[in-house]
Amino acid sequence: MPLLRCLEYDYPLIDSDFRNFCASHAIISVEDFLLHDLYVLVISTEQHHNSERLKEGITQVLTIINKQHQPWVDGQDLLDDALQNKRFLPTGCKSIDTFLLGGLREGYLTELVGTSSSGKTQICLQAASAVAKSWGKIVFLDSGNSFSPKRVSQIITQTSDLSAYEVDKGLQQVMNNIVCLSVFDIFTLFEVLHQLKNNLRSQIDQHIRMVIIDSISSLITPILGGGGAHGHALMVSVGFLLKRLAHEHDISILVTNHMVVGEGGTSKPALGESWRSIPHVRLLLSRGHIRNISSMSVLRHPHMATGDRVEFELQ
Incomplete structure (x- = not known):
């Protein structure tokens, strides 16, 4: 799965602020995102001034993952x-x-x-x-x-x-x-x-x-x-x-x-x-x-x- 930084062009919510927030939780890629406890991640956004935007970014990544159901072999x-x-x-x-x-x-x-x-x-x-x-x-x-x-x-x-x-x-x-x-x-x-x-x-x-x-x-x-x-x-x-x-x-x-x-x-x-x-x-x-x-x-x-x-x- 792609690195989060590769998604910013198509998804502006996944900007540097969002990626820095994720990196502070050792989340660099979409795969890292899946392995993380999302409940803990959402709660931790409350410590930031842009909490709502970070939550929107989390929702955006989940939406991307949900759409990636393409066959894994051709x-x-x-x-x-x-x-x-x-x-x-x-x-x-x-x-x-x-x-x-x-x-x-x-x-x-x-x-x-x-x-x-x-x-x-x-x-x-x-x-x-x-x-x-x-x-x-x-x-x-x-x-x-x-x-x-x-x-x-x-x-x-x-x-x-x-x-x-x-x-x-x-x-x-x-x-x-x-x-x-x-x-x-x-x-x-x-x-x-x-x-x-x-x-x-x-x-x-x-x-x-x-x-x-x-x-x-x-x-x-x-x-x-x-x-x-x-x-x-x-x-x-x-x-x-x-x-x-x-x-x-x-x-x-x-x-x-x-x-x-x-x-x-x-x-x-x-x-x-x-x-x-x-x-x-x-x-x-x-x-x-x-x-x-x-x-x-x-x-x-x-x-x-x-x-x-x-x-x-x-x-």
Whole structure:
């Protein structure tokens, strides 16, 4: 994203006074602006004689960000990406992998949508276990204390027919390949993702194959209150940052989203219409009342029909 000084020609409110005010808060670029707590920034304007103009400048930057929803790759990039023989990573459930034409595709942002009891976290843990066992490293960003080493251990033990020694050795490898970080707000998420981006570009974390965020909605929902432009801009920015990470580094990114009550009392995915178009793949999970049978339905997929459905049994 551009430096603030590059915007003054088209947006006079972003003048030297406004930029100096932002610089005093370590804000030089539009990206720095997104990473800052806007509530604190607005409050700090009260200490200046031109408080109202500074607030207008903040609103102006938010408006600019809100309009920058252009594709982050051009047509040739999309064609090249489609022609690449990218790998699929396992979910840990053969029925789901078969249904998804191979599993979770590298280079894609996949979203699991469902109620709190639908099995979203379980699939995240199974996918993390399966990928860490045979494919490479996992970054698990945990926003609700959902990561359970004990459950991962159970998954590895239940899916293996090896000796106890070999199971212990495999479990140690899996645990070493999973990096779990607690992330409780959108600003920390940005910091973690930017650090990951820098590490990948410098090949520090070149063996990372998957990033899991459980859940993305619990991080974004708090900033959407009031319908202001700031929260919306942050949501869109984190979405496109995730897609860029997936595309540039052939990583499979898996996020979870909860359900909310919409018009007429029907349930719908949280985060609204702007978020709906961001993930490459959206999958709806639901759990039946009989036994442990769950179902997965396609809400959005580049190569599958909306409404396609499969039933499976969670471990």
